[in-house]
Amino acid sequence: MIPDEEFIKDDRVPGPTKEEIRCLVLCKAEIKGDEIIADIGCGTGGFTLEFAKRTRRVYAIDKDPRAVELTRKNLLKHGLTDNVKLINDDAESALKKLEDLDIIIIGGSGGKLPKLIGLAAEKLKMDGKIIVTSILLETKIEAVQKFKKLGFKLGIIDVNIARGQIIKRGTMMLANNPVSIIWGMR
Numbered sequence: 001m002i003p004d005e006e007f008i009k010d011d012r013v014p015g016p017t018k019e020e021i022r023c024l025v026l027c028k029a030e031i032k033g034d035e036i037i038a039d040i041g042c043g044t045g046g047f048t049l050e051f052a053k054r055t056r057r058v059y060a061i062d063k064d065p066r067a068v069e070l071t072r073k074n075l076l077k078h079g080l081t082d083n084v085k086l087i088n089d090d091a092e093s094a095l096k097k098l099e100d101l102d103i104i105i106i107g108g109s110g111g112k113l114p115k116l117i118g119l120a121a122e123k124l125k126m127d128g129k130i131i132v133t134s135i136l137l138e139t140k141i142e143a144v145q146k147f148k149k150l151g152f153k154l155g156i157i158d159v160n161i162a163r164g165q166i167i168k169r170g171t172m173m174l175a176n177n178p179v180s181i182i183w184g185m186r
Helices: 019-029 046-052 065-077 091-097 113-123 137-150
Strands: 036-040 057-062 084-088 101-106 124-134 153-159 162-167 170-175 179-185
Touching: 019 046, 019 101, 019 124, 019 153, 019 179, 036 046, 036 091, 036 113, 046 057, 046 065, 046 101, 057 065, 057 091, 065 084, 091 113, 101 113, 113 124, 113 137, 124 137, 137 153, 137 179
Parallel strands: 036 057, 036 101, 057 084, 101 124
Antiparallel strands: 124 179, 153 179, 162 170
């Protein structure tokens, strides 16, 4: 895993998703190595970079040109540009133009999660998987409801990560925001 501090960041762009969360998402994605993946709401490129190291092709999609540029810079920094296509567009338009996908990660939906999951389901190969990461309770509920409506097999975990910081007296555990990882499979 690429350590969080190895990413180029910009306060105006979300991310990267914390290293431990990226690790769990990769685990739940069950990568074999030949997948075609879309990272919707790529931000700084945390998921894009991790998948680029392990799969055939990644489409990194974000409507914010700063996010796409930051992802590009991080890909260049880590030498991972060969199998990634950057797309500066809204997710709805971008998904419609893509080939069928094995895995779709949705880290940012702009409040359109149910619609995006529906569009993603249309682009998903028969044995594919959609993975949603969420810090909002409402996003988690929307994802679960939409996956159920589509008849998908559903999985969900809530993750609370605390990292140790050495202080004078000992080690203080500092918590990150809890994150939900929700996935649906045909």
